[in-house]
Amino acid sequence: MxxxxxxxxxxxxxxxxxxxxxxxxxxxxxxxxxxxxxxxxxxxxxxxxxxxxxxxxxxxxxxxxxxDPKKIEELRQAQEQTIRWPSDGKFLGNWKEGEKIAQSGRGLTWTDNPDTVNGGGCYNCHQMDQKELSYGNIGPSLSGYGKLRGNSEEVLKYAWRQIWNSKSFNLCSSMPRFGDAGILTEQQIKDVMGYLFDPESPVNKNHK
Structure with a gap:
């Protein structure tokens, strides 16, 4: 030890x-x-x-x-209460900025300065763009995310909630609480959402 x-x-x-x-x-x-x-x-x-x-x-x-399963559900519901929807009602930001965030693993380590802009590090766990050569597979592939699912309010809210706090769906999810834990700002989450849903984003444009 x-x-x-x-x-x-x-x-x-x-x-x-x-x-x-x-x-x-x-x-x-x-x-x-x-x-x-x-x-x-x-x-x-x-x-x-x-x-x-x-x-x-x-x-x-x-x-x-x-x-006790009741305790699991009780804590999951508590996590669900942490969800904060976009303050202006708009879910989608700039996909080009979202791509930068998804591909950045910077932030929250002892070597980072307080003014370091956090990244999402999405590439560590997900395939985002089918043309990517290296990506993690802890999470599912997100290639074609918007192309396959559309952009209904229900789908947008599901994706937002998953990014903000995935524990609201699955209490022991491996996905970080990007919004609830203050890893990403509201605008950053909007930009990542844009990366997932915009038809011109490599996530959707390169999906075949």
């Missing part, structure tokens, strides 16, 4: 994720340990090491713990 792992194990007494999630004393000790052992550098906040309630539950599920 690495030193930090040993330190955490000593504080937590090798508690299981579910036991930890329901133990306020262990929570307090862990937060105290993080506060004492780590420091915020640049825009990488040490508070990001503290799991939120739904993250604790998902860790418990990953560890094979039995979790």
């Amino acid at each position: 690495k030193p930090i792992t040993l330190a955490l194990a000593g504080v937590l007494g090798f508690a299981t994720p579910l036991a930890w999630a329901g133990n306020a004393d262990l929570d307090a000790k862990f937060k105290e340990l993080v506060d004492r052992s780590f420091k915020t550098t640049g825009i990488a906040q040490k508070e990001r090491m503290i799991q939120l309630d739904f993250q604790k539950l998902c860790s418990a599920l990953e560890a094979g713990e039995k979790v």
